[in-house]
Amino acid sequence: xxxxxxxxxxGEQPWALxxxxxxxxxxxxxxxxxxxIDELMRTILGNGxxxxxxxxxxxxxxxxxxxxxxxxxxxxxxxxxxxxxxSNGAGDAFSTAFMSRWxxxxxxxxxxxxxxxxxxxxxxxxxxxxxxxTEAQLDAELKGRSP
Numbered sequence: 001x002x003x004x005x006x007x008x009x010x011g012e013q014p015w016a017l018x019x020x021x022x023x024x025x026x027x028x029x030x031x032x033x034x035x036x037i038d039e040l041m042r043t044i045l046g047n048g049x050x051x052x053x054x055x056x057x058x059x060x061x062x063x064x065x066x067x068x069x070x071x072x073x074x075x076x077x078x079x080x081x082x083x084x085x086x087s088n089g090a091g092d093a094f095s096t097a098f099m100s101r102w103x104x105x106x107x108x109x110x111x112x113x114x115x116x117x118x119x120x121x122x123x124x125x126x127x128x129x130x131x132x133x134t135e136a137q138l139d140a141e142l143k144g145r146s147p
Contacts, residue, residue, distance in 0.1 A: 011040040021048030025102060027095045030055040030063065038072045041065040052108065054098065054115075056091055061116065066108060075109075078116035081141070082124035089128035094119035097138060110142070117141045 009016040010032040020026050026044050030037040041053045045065050055063040061076040097118030101111040118133050121141070125131035133141075 011036060011043075017044070017047075020044045020050065024049060024051055025099065026050050026053045027091070027098075028053070028055050029091065030057045037063065038065075041072060045070075052102070054095075054112075056094055056119075058087070058090075062094075062112060064108060064112060068108075073108075075112045075116065078113070078120040078141075080120040080123050082121075084123045086126045087123050089125075090119040090122045092128065093122035093133065097133070100135075100138075113142060114138060 009028055011017075020028075021044070028037075028040070033040055037055050041055055041063065042065065044050055044053045045067065051067055053065045057063065057077075059077050061074060064073045064075060065071075066073075094115035098111045098115035101114045106114075118138060121133040121137070122128075122131075
């Protein structure tokens with residue numbers, strides 16, 4: 001299983017598309033190409049082996065495209081449970097928690113919710129890795145939230 005995180009990719013550099021075509025799971029940011037993000041997600045899914053492509057949109061949530069649905073799905077962000085002090089590391093926290101569920105074969109909705117909760121948690125600490133959500137904290141947060 002390979003995953004690829006190309007958060008700053010604007011969809012133009014061929015090196016990133018080459019790698020995206022070889023990954024099983026691709027994470028990217030919609031910020032670099034907001035007007036073309038759905039098209040870029042379809043290009044990645046249609047020209048490679050990816051099973052899922054996730055485009056994060058910060059406070060707007062994320063978009064997900066899978067081989068099963070072939071339609072871009074939109075998911076909301078999780079509301080932070082503590083004051084936001086720094087968004088650095090939120091994307092990494094999202095992808096890590098998403099993958100923790102994905103690798104267990106969990107439904108895409110659960111993967112996204114785990115990612116959203118972890119990303120929101122990361123915003124409550126300064127820097128990129130000073131305070132990470134634990135598995136127990138993530139499980140508790142997910143049980144307390146509605147789908």
